[in-house]
Structures are given as structure tokens and as C-alpha cells.
Amino acid sequence: xxxxxxxxxxxxxxxxxxxxxxxxxxxxxxxxxxxxxxxxxxxxxxxxxxxxxxxxxxxxxxxxxxxxxxxxxxxxxxxxxxxxxxxxxxxxxxxxxxxxxxxxxxxxxxxxxxxxxxxxxxxxxxxxxxxxxxxxxxxxxxxxxxxxxxxxxxxxxxxxxxxxxxxxxxxxxxxxxxxxxxxxxxxxxxxxxxxxxxxxxxxxxxxxxxxxxxxxxxxxxxxxxxxxxxxxxxx
Numbered sequence: 001x002x003x004x005x006x007x008x009x010x011x012x013x014x015x016x017x018x019x020x021x022x023x024x025x026x027x028x029x030x031x032x033x034x035x036x037x038x039x040x041x042x043x044x045x046x047x048x049x050x051x052x053x054x055x056x057x058x059x060x061x062x063x064x065x066x067x068x069x070x071x072x073x074x075x076x077x078x079x080x081x082x083x084x085x086x087x088x089x090x091x092x093x094x095x096x097x098x099x100x101x102x103x104x105x106x107x108x109x110x111x112x113x114x115x116x117x118x119x120x121x122x123x124x125x126x127x128x129x130x131x132x133x134x135x136x137x138x139x140x141x142x143x144x145x146x147x148x149x150x151x152x153x154x155x156x157x158x159x160x161x162x163x164x165x166x167x168x169x170x171x172x173x174x175x176x177x178x179x180x181x182x183x184x185x186x187x188x189x190x191x192x193x194x195x196x197x198x199x200x201x202x203x204x205x206x207x208x209x210x211x212x213x214x215x216x217x218x219x220x221x222x223x224x225x226x227x228x229x230x231x232x233x234x235x
Contacts, residue, residue, distance in 0.1 A: 089191040
């Protein structure tokens with residue numbers, strides 16, 4: 001199992017002004033993320049986080065250490081406050097928003113899959129929200145839970161820790177296994193590593209006209225889909 005990377009393991013650097021932190025954190029190859037102030041409130045991005053230039057941050061958004069925000073994610077803090085805590089990721093096409101005076105929070109090592117919608121909810125520590133799932137206002141997803149893709153979690157739903165959740169509306173199917181939690185933690189660690197990869201090497205490029213001979217592949221990792229990992233552990 002891959003271990004979770006902590007912010008303190010990154011190269012140390014002194015804290016700078018909030019606006020300078022924003023500039024160095026949200027830059028890719030000289031491009032700035034789409035970051036907007038509203039009513040005098042400016043998003044905050046930790047210097048060890050990575051926000052893709054095609055993501056949008058508006059107003060009362062707070063991005064913690066080692067977080068990853070993918071392309072086309074929209075974090076619109078023009079009503080309520082939006083918080084990503086240390087090591088969390090919110091992937092491409094995700095939406096975070098909330099009603100006035102609400103906090104939408106993803107706790108440490110939260111993992112929000114492609115296209116998910118979070119609205120005024122609380123996502124516990126080390127939780128996986130599957131692709132295109134929707135979590136509504138005042139819902140609380142307990143620590144170490146896994147929410148299946150396409151699930152709909154209704155307003156005011158309270159889910160206990162280590163819940164495997166699926167359906168429309170979502171319901172608890174069973175308790176998450178230790179093996180599933182280990183797989184989830186490995187996937188989140190991969191996104192924390194992706195934060196560093198993006199800071200180091202992601203930049204605009206022109207496409208090639210043809211596939212080059214012996215075209216290299218992205219470096220292989222231990223990460224694989226849950227169904228494959230589960231079948232191996234059952235052998």
C-alpha cells in the first residue's frame with residue numbers, strides 16, 4: 001500500500017504573503033488558475049497545493065497543503081465557505097458550492113472523483129466520493145467511507161464511519177473492509193504525488209503530428225482499479 005505523503009515532507013520554504021502564495025501555488029507553466037475575488041474575499045491556496053489553470057476558484061475558498069484541484073473543477077465560494085483540508089483532491093469537472101453561512105468541507109485525505117457535486121455538506125477524513133455522485137446540504141459522510149459512483153446522498157443524511165454507500169437515494173450496503181480502505185488510501189497518495197508531478201512538469205505543449213517510434217508511457221505505479229485489487233486479495 002502506498003503511504004500518504006505529508007506536507008512536511010516537501011521541500012521547506014518560508015511562508016509568504018497570501019497573494020504571493022496564490023501566485024506560486026496556482027501556476028502551471030506561467031499560466032494562472034482562474035481565481036476571482038468577490039466582496040473583498042480572495043481564495044487561499046497553500047503553497048504545496050496544485051490548482052489546474054482551467055479550474056475556477058471564487059471568493060471564500062480555502063485550499064490546504066498537498067491538495068490537488070483538477071481541470072474544470074468549480075469551487076464557487078460566493079455564498080458559503082469551501083474548504084479542502086490537507087491531502088484532499090477534487091478532480092476534473094467537480095463542483096463545490098453551498099448556501100449562505102454554510103461550510104462545505106472535505107476533510108484530510110478526502111478523495112472526490114470526476115464530476116461529483118458537493119453542496120453544503122461535510123465529507124469526513126479519508127472518504128472516497130465516486131464519480132458523478134451528488135452529496136446534498138447538511139449531509140455528513142463519516143470517516144473512511146466509500147460512496148459509489150452515481151450515488152445521491154439526500155439533504156441531512158448522516159452516514160456512519162466506514163460505510164459503503166450506493167444508490168439513488170443512497171443507502172448503506174455494508175461496512176467498508178480494511179482492504180478497501182487500504183486501496184482508497186493508496187489512490188489518494190497517488191493524487192498527492194500527482195500534485196508534485198504537476199508542479200514539476202505539467203506545462204502547455206503543441207501536439208505532435210504523428211506517434212513517435214518507441215513512444216514512452218507514463219511511469220507505472222502500483223495503483224489499479226478496486227475490482228482488480230479485490231480479486232487479487234481474494235486469491
